[in-house]
Amino acid sequence: SAVISQKPSRDICQRGTSLTIQCQVDSQVTMMFWYRQQPGQSLTLIATANQGSEATYESGFVIDKFPISRPNLTFSTLTVSNMSPEDSSIYLCSVEPDRGYNEQFFGPGTRLTVL
Amino acid sequence: AQSVTQLGSHVSVSEGALVLLRCNYSSSVPPYLFWYVQYPNQGLQLLLKYTTGATLVKGINGFEAEFKKSETSFHLTKPSAHMSDAAEYFCAVSGSSYNQGGKLIFGQGTELSVKP
Numbered sequence: 642s643a644v645i646s647q648k649p650s651r652d653i654c655q656r657g658t659s660l661t662i663q664c665q666v667d668s669q670v671t672m673m674f675w676y677r678q679q680p681g682q683s684l685t686l687i688a689t690a691n692q693g694s695e696a697t698y699e700s701g702f703v704i705d706k707f708p709i710s711r712p713n714l715t716f717s718t719l720t721v722s723n724m725s726p727e728d729s730s731i732y733l734c735s736v737e738p739d740r741g742y743n744e745q746f747f748g749p750g751t752r753l754t755v756l
Numbered sequence: 757a758q759s760v761t762q763l764g765s766h767v768s769v770s771e772g773a774l775v776l777l778r779c780n781y782s783s784s785v786p787p788y789l790f791w792y793v794q795y796p797n798q799g800l801q802l803l804l805k806y807t808t809g810a811t812l813v814k815g816i817n818g819f820e821a822e823f824k825k826s827e828t829s830f831h832l833t834k835p836s837a838h839m840s841d842a843a844e845y846f847c848a849v850s851g852s853s854y855n856q857g858g859k860l861i862f863g864q865g866t867e868l869s870v871k872p
Contacts (some may be wrong), residue, residue, distance in 0.1 A: 683864045684846070689859070
């Protein structure tokens, strides 16, 4: 398993600004993921972030809007850029400690409200 | 392509009653299947998973699920509901191929309410 922390836990931001969310894992993992959970909805994968390579984005998500960094095997950041109220969501990071089983462990999430 | 359908966005049961949360999947490759639980204002916690082998899998907190390939289903059950089981439950599928890269496709979620 893995213990994951996220910062901030919640934030209220103004339209047009950017927020960077941090994800820290207590062990080294190759695969990290970023998800979005819009109000009352399920989770949607934004991108896969592997250390040493550029993030891979899912359809509907672009690097300019959601730039991701993965500087080492225990840390990643997701930036939500030029925010609008439609970006109000919970953003969760997850890790897959054991490649091949696709079992992911999730952080507590960052609850973002954009005014 | 893969997808997950959870039948019923809200399920309400009485304390002590059977819990049954339905999940059907679509997958072009042998699937790995998961159930996650999300308590209010918290992240997701893995309840149980099916990868290979025994089709009836047991998880934490007394939950279990049965993989039925012929029905493309992975329903979650618990014989006796407890008040602490009230939460949102998500079924998820991923490909069993190493090259699937761990992508999880989630269902819409089912909110479980437990009445005293």
